[in-house]
Amino acid sequence: MEKHERRARRKKGIRKKISGTKVKPRVSVYRSNRHLYVQAIDDDRGATLCAVSDRDASVKHTREGAAQVGEMLGKKLKQAKISEAVFDRNGFVYHGVVQSLAEGIRKAGIKM
Numbered sequence: 222m223e224k225h226e227r228r229a230r231r232k233k234g235i236r237k238k239i240s241g242t243k244v245k246p247r248v249s250v251y252r253s254n255r256h257l258y259v260q261a262i263d264d265d266r267g268a269t270l271c272a273v274s275d276r277d278a279s280v281k282h283t284r285e286g287a288a289q290v291g292e293m294l295g296k297k298l299k300q301a302k303i304s305e306a307v308f309d310r311n312g313f314v315y316h317g318v319v320q321s322l323a324e325g326i327r328k329a330g331i332k333m
Contacts, residue, residue, distance in 0.1 A: 232312030239307050240264045248294070248326065248333070249309040250319055257287055257318060259294050261306060271297040287318040288325035295329020305332045 222230075241247025246261040260272035273294045280286035298306065306326070313319050327333060 228312040235309060235312065239309055241307055244303070245305045245307060246270050246303060247309045248306045250311050250313060250322060252313055252318055255282055257282055257290055257322065259290060259322060261294065261298060270301060273297065282318070284318055284321040287321040291322040291325020292329045295326045295331045298331050299329065304330070308333045
């Protein structure tokens, strides 16, 4: 099984178990080789509530940059009066940049 097939399989298992609502959105992460994208999604309506990427933040694709992106998303969620979220790592291993992103969101005061 190839790398992208393994990730797709993990993603399918994760998405079976978690879902987001307007009150408790799903925070979905996509990590490419160059950039990091994260968005808060209301799965009931199929709408994105807010989104941030390291391209918007003008930070580098590092663990420190990911933490800053997480804090920015946390601030946007706080402005939208959202205090809880469900973390969707989207099939990526919870390590490195993905872990730093989650910690940055928690540091901003969002419970995950």
